[in-house]
Amino acid sequence: MTDAIIAFRGLGLAYERDGTRNVILSNLDLTVMRGEFVVIVGESGVGKSTLLRVLIGLAAPSTGTVELSVRPGCRTPMALVFQDARLLPWRRVVDNVAFGLEGGGLSRAERRAKAAAMLKRVGLADLGRRWPHQLSGGQRQRVAIARALAVDPEVLLMDEPFSALDSFTREGLQDEVQRIQAETGKTVLFVTHDIDEAVTLADRVVVLAGKPGRVAAEVRIDLARPRRRRDGALLEAARLLRAELSRDSAEL
Known part of the structure; x- marks a missing residue:
């Protein structure tokens, strides 16, 4: 991971509904390195999925910029996997x-x-x-x-893709995605509300918090792969991340 593939600079997104201006994201800065597995966590409504939709062009930012640095000749910079398969x-x-x-x-x-x-x-x-x-x-x-x-795609976007599945299937697919990412070297930007899933998958966890949403913290998960879910170091990483989420929610 030597160069940035995604950079959000001062990103903001707002929309009007029934005469009221709703601000979802504000002054958000985030850089993702090529080949990195980044997981975004945060409370419901904080703008996690919105961030992916801005990146892939399904929503237009109100302020700021989105920079995507793909290799020459790349036909498909990004692909998005939704919560439901949509087959x-x-x-x-x-x-x-x-x-x-x-x-x-x-x-x-x-x-x-x-x-x-x-x-x-x-x-x-x-x-x-x-x-x-x-x-x-x-x-x-x-x-x-x-x-x-x-x-x-150079970047694989995943918007809570396993949230509707039972725990056994979910863990199997988490292992599958880790294996695929290791084999292909794809950059992955993964949204979840599940802390255990985040620390199992991520090289780095980005915490969104506040109304409007912004990057409140970034936590690097420097644990060897493949990761064992009951490993003490992984459980401790999940505990620390939960504490970070609680602190950021209280402060914002």
Whole structure:
């Protein structure tokens, strides 16, 4: 991690509703380094998901700048994985994964071959011919991750992707995402409200707090990988992060 790939400078976002101005983010500064796994945490409504939507262009900032430094020739700077998989029910699994490759000059066979390779990467090599309704919730999220990886983004954005899953499936997918990030070297910006998930995944945890939201703290998680959830050092990191969240919420 030697150079910055994302930089928010003085970012602010506000909107008008029923004659009232609502300020979601204000004067937010944040830099993400290339290849870094950054997790954003904070209370509901503080602007965690909004930050991702600004980055990918789904929301326009009111003030400040967003800088993205991608490598020359990059066709897809970012891909976003949502809380729900958002698969197309009329397409088989392999064709859902290949969806983002359409219009990119690849033949149907090439698109399907790349989609099949991504399904193998997320552990679903044998399920490409199934329909979305034939999959479990965890399998559908794996397909969503495969679809995002298929377009080979420099930055993988993940907006609470495991929050609707049971704890066993959730932990399995956390391990999967760590493995994929280690294999690909992708930059990951991951939003969650779960402190244990944050310290399990992150190189660095960014705490958003306040109304409007801003960066209240940054906590580096300097623990070896793969991480064991019951490890004393990981539990202590979670305790310290909870204390930081409580302190920042009280001060803002």
